[in-house]
Amino acid sequence: MPHRIICIDMDAFYVSVEQAFKPYLKKRPLAVGGSRDRGVVCTCSYEARKFGIHSGMSSRVAYNLCPDIIFMPVDSKKYVKTSKDIFSLLSKMLPKITVSSIDEAYVDITSINMTTEHIIKRIKYVIKKYFDITCTIGAGPNKMVAKMATSINKPNGYYIVEEKDAVSFLDSFSLSNLWGIGSKTEAKLLEHGIFTVKELRQQGSEKLEQLLGVYGPKIYNSVCGIYEEDEEVKLANKSISKATTFDYDISSKQEIYDHLYVLSEKVSEKLILNKYKATIITVNWKTFRFENKSLRKKISSPFYTHKDIFKYAKHLFDDNNKGLVPVRLIGVGVAGLIEVEENI
Ligand code: TTP
């Protein structure tokens, strides 16, 4: 069964929050940010967009385009609070939500036993009922398709792309409108004679890797409509590990410890960055005879500091290497990851 991913994007978010607090501002040309003589428009209502006003525009230009426009000051605290409240309510009715910005989130709804349309309608109903805010939802087999689908029926709409239609759907966009293609990437692609999404796909994963580095295969999968697990989801199910291969065999214990320490630091950084603690330590190594060894041990209290990782990895290694055999590669890993709410 193909994956079903949805992207939820609030309509004119800052403006919608203001209108929800002050309903008399609804259906008016309204901008948040700037004033009639200075500043920049953060966002504006769809009524104001009819005059050609948009995010990032000088508010003086906006005023000239629509002298009836109402400017509201930015109230970031209110928008952050509303965003948190919306996504925390949604997280009670949906599987793990990946919040990608103040007004946007992705959800993998594959496991929900309901049609995509039904789920979308429920989400829209809940956000409207509890927050008086409308949103637009896109659905597709991966995040790219879902994201692009949100642009079809904005505002207060939804659009569902089936897996079989994903490729032709993406081909209907210009390269510059594709999510994740910034002006630099676009320029590079144009330089190499790649002008359309179809041509981008035709390059294949390897060629795109040469051109764009690690981002190449990711964008290739995206434009093929192929589902890729989120880094975050991947981590929750799996593990983090780092390894070093040596140019020569190492038989000094101290040297091995030094490498274990550096690897522990890297693993710890990744845990902290992704707000996880671990409950399992793993160490793997390859001997000079190219035998692979891999060990894991459950630790009773969750850990994340490089000192703890190093301590557990060293014990695990020492306990199984009484008579040291020269090693070619050494790796440290953690598994049994648990999410932590606050920064660690
Ligand atoms: P967006 O989702 O890009 O825009 P939006 O929600 O206002 O409108 P749309 O209906 O097209 O989704 O951005 C979310 C919020 O981020 C937006 O309400 C205000 C803020 N923002 C800025 O402050 N500056 C900007 O340039 C943009 C694009 C957004």
Ligand code: MG
């Ligand atoms: Mg939005």
